[in-house]
Amino acid sequence: MNPERRQLLGWGAAxxxxxxxxxxxxxxxxxxxxxxxxxxxxxxxxxIDITKCVDCDVCVTACHEENGVTGQxxxxxxxxxxxxxxxxxxxxxxxxxLPLMCQHCEHPPCVDVCPTGASFKRDDGIVLVDxxxxxxxxxxxxxxPYGARSFVHEAVSGQKADVxxxxxxxxxxxxxxxxxxxxxxxxxxxxCNRDGGKAMAFGDLNDASAExxxxxxxxxxxxVRADLALNTGVRYQGL
Amino acid sequence: MASIQYREIDGRSGGFxxxxxxxxxxxxxxxxxxxxxxxxxHHITGMSNRIVWGxxxxxxxxxxxxxxxxxxxxxxxSVFGRELxxxxxxxxxxxxxxxxxxxxxxxxxxxxxxxRLIVAMTHYNFKSIFAWNIxxxxxxxxxxxxxxxxxxxxxxxxxxxxxxxxAFLWRLILTTGTGSIFGFxxxxxxxxxxxxxxxxxxxxxxxxxxxxxxxxxAACRWSGRPLGDALLARLGxxxxxxxxxxxxxxxxxxxxxxxxxxxxxxxRFLLLDGGVYTVLFWIGQILVGSIVPLVLVYAVRGRAALxxxxxxxxxxxxxxxxxxIIGGQAYPQQIFPGKDVSSTFFDGVIxxxxxxxxxxxxxxxxxxxxxxxxxxxxxxxxFLPRSLADGEAAAA
Ligand code: SF4
Numbered sequence: 001m002n003p004e005r006r007q008l009l010g011w012g013a014a015x016x017x018x019x020x021x022x023x024x025x026x027x028x029x030x031x032x033x034x035x036x037x038x039x040x041x042x043x044x045x046x047x048i049d050i051t052k053c054v055d056c057d058v059c060v061t062a063c064h065e066e067n068g069v070t071g072q073x074x075x076x077x078x079x080x081x082x083x084x085x086x087x088x089x090x091x092x093x094x095x096x097x098l099p100l101m102c103q104h105c106e107h108p109p110c111v112d113v114c115p116t117g118a119s120f121k122r123d124d125g126i127v128l129v130d131x132x133x134x135x136x137x138x139x140x141x142x143x144x145p146y147g148a149r150s151f152v153h154e155a156v157s158g159q160k161a162d163v164x165x166x167x168x169x170x171x172x173x174x175x176x177x178x179x180x181x182x183x184x185x186x187x188x189x190x191x192c193n194r195d196g197g198k199a200m201a202f203g204d205l206n207d208a209s210a211e212x213x214x215x216x217x218x219x220x221x222x223x224v225r226a227d228l229a230l231n232t233g234v235r236y237q238g239l
Numbered sequence: 240m241a242s243i244q245y246r247e248i249d250g251r252s253g254g255f256x257x258x259x260x261x262x263x264x265x266x267x268x269x270x271x272x273x274x275x276x277x278x279x280x281h282h283i284t285g286m287s288n289r290i291v292w293g294x295x296x297x298x299x300x301x302x303x304x305x306x307x308x309x310x311x312x313x314x315x316x317s318v319f320g321r322e323l324x325x326x327x328x329x330x331x332x333x334x335x336x337x338x339x340x341x342x343x344x345x346x347x348x349x350x351x352x353x354x355r356l357i358v359a360m361t362h363y364n365f366k367s368i369f370a371w372n373i374x375x376x377x378x379x380x381x382x383x384x385x386x387x388x389x390x391x392x393x394x395x396x397x398x399x400x401x402x403x404x405x406a407f408l409w410r411l412i413l414t415t416g417t418g419s420i421f422g423f424x425x426x427x428x429x430x431x432x433x434x435x436x437x438x439x440x441x442x443x444x445x446x447x448x449x450x451x452x453x454x455x456x457a458a459c460r461w462s463g464r465p466l467g468d469a470l471l472a473r474l475g476x477x478x479x480x481x482x483x484x485x486x487x488x489x490x491x492x493x494x495x496x497x498x499x500x501x502x503x504x505x506x507r508f509l510l511l512d513g514g515v516y517t518v519l520f521w522i523g524q525i526l527v528g529s530i531v532p533l534v535l536v537y538a539v540r541g542r543a544a545l546x547x548x549x550x551x552x553x554x555x556x557x558x559x560x561x562x563x564i565i566g567g568q569a570y571p572q573q574i575f576p577g578k579d580v581s582s583t584f585f586d587g588v589i590x591x592x593x594x595x596x597x598x599x600x601x602x603x604x605x606x607x608x609x610x611x612x613x614x615x616x617x618x619x620x621x622f623l624p625r626s627l628a629d630g631e632a633a634a635a
Contacts, residue, residue, distance in 0.1 A: 136351015
């Protein structure tokens with residue numbers, strides 16, 4: 001879809017939200033059927049409250065379990081779709097920890113640089129790699145400001161039916177697109193709320209009735225590398 | 240000027256076959272390396288998720304940059320009308336094509352999925368500078384081929400200048416495109432500079448001419464053709480100017496960075512405590528690649544000095560590209576400015592990398608391919624004048 005059309009639909013959605021919120025609510029509350037295309041009316045995202053993020057990694061384990069991302073015990077080349085990053089302020093020494101993954105930017109640099117268009121953004125804001133057209137040039141890995149992408153350095157085994165992977169291509173967090181399409185939440189969010197610090201929330205940033213939307217509107221939040229103006233779909237609190 | 244006589248090289252001597260055989264071995268080794276990398280996966284290389292472009296890319300970028308620079312000699316002859324360089328124009332065009340072919344072969348064979356080359360040819364994302372480069376590279380082959388044709392075909396000689404202008408403009412855009420591959424990476428401090436494109440252009444002048452000089456000297460010596468001192472002295476002067484120009488751009492780039500507080504840590508890394516990258520910068524790029532050649536060309540002078548200077552420029556150039564590509568990735572991305580960062584993904588630390596045998600073999604294989612194609616070109620078509628003795632070149 002061209003940018004003008006997307007823009008237009010965006011305004012349309014905004015107008016709909018302003019004029020007839022009730023109507024739009026009902027429309028969006030229903031899960032998409034698998035045949036239905038992703039819609040620009042939605043913008044899936046995460047809100048991560050790092051004041052609640054504790055020294056655990058259940059989100060990482062859950063993600064890699066869900067997506068069949070197994071390592072070979074070689075940390076430099078094994079794929080990592082999500083990682084825990086520990087921060088310590090250089091001046092004050094204040095320490096924090098947070099999960100970092102693909103930020104599902106509105107203007108993703110990885111999509112801009114990809115020569116074949118394999119790196120793409122779905123209409124609902126989820127950034128993905130088409131495993132059939134990725135030639136493994138790794139330009140997107142260089143372009144990503146968040147180090148969110150991994151190159152598959154060796155043959156993979158134990159793949160999940162929903163999550164194709166392949167040696168010689170690039171991959172990253174899909175926001176558990178296969179679950180989102182079934183109206184479920186991403187594995188990391190589910191695990192965090194079950195076994196972790198309950199720091200992660202998932203939802204439609206455009207949906208005025210969604211909890212994530214309400215919190216973003218009423219509480220402070222920030223984007224990582226906001227200076228790059230990528231308008232990320234993943235937002236943080238307490239950063 | 241029509242009196243310049245060109246002739247193929249003989250190609251019957253034992254030396255010719257030894258040379259071709261040696262280059263063939265390099266090419267085969269490169270292919271074997273690529274095959275192994277594809278089958279085992281890239282984990283057998285030194286590359287990782289932090290250093291995704293390694294030694295093959297150093298060679299590929301060096302060759303591609305040098306390719307456009309190798310065309311300069313021809314441009315000087317037909318665009319800027321310097322008759323002295325005219326007998327060299329054909330060889331200049333040949334090298335431009337062969338070096339580009341060598342560089343592209345390395346780039347393609349390093350892909351995670353080289354078998355999908357056809358995908359790269361049929362799916363284009365026009366926002367990608369990489370996709371644009373695919374056009375620029377294929378176009379360059381076509382434009383230089385056309386240019387060479389106007390030189391070879393007597394009836395077309397009248398068009399040589401126009402074709403030369405086209406090729407010259409094309410190569411400027413091409414090198415800008417190559418530099419922009421890095422320059423467009425806004426999220427990486429080492430690359431985030433508009434200076435990269437012009438820097439790559441002057442680098443291409445210098446690397447391309449250095450390779451040209453060495454190939455010319457070798458070709459003339461081995462085929463027993465005279466090569467005049469005055470001509471070489473001119474080429475030497477030119478090389479010195481290009482080397483100085485690179486030095487100037489490098490200095491401006493670093494000085495600008497030193498002025499920006501947010502780039503200070505990066506500069507510290509590159510210039511002071513970056514380990515192998517700092518050594519490669521000062522010893523490789525600055526000393527061997529710039530100062531030594533300048534001394535050789537302007538103070539020592541002479542044939543041997545010129546050859547040594549050209550070799551130094553090539554070595555220093557490889558060091559420079561290594562620092563740009565690998566050093567630029569080794570330096571951690573500033574995802575959280577003002578914070579010390581650590582993670583399982585090696586955030587916040589200098590990524591470690593050492594070139595692996597397959598990577599080096601692939602890169603050197605690309606050089607072998609470029610040179611083998613050059614030798615074959617010289618063998619089958621009259622690229623080289625019978626004589627480049629001073630009197631004749633001046634008269635021509
Ligand atoms: S590695 Fe694949 S997805 Fe990434 S830029 Fe290259 S072709 Fe596109």
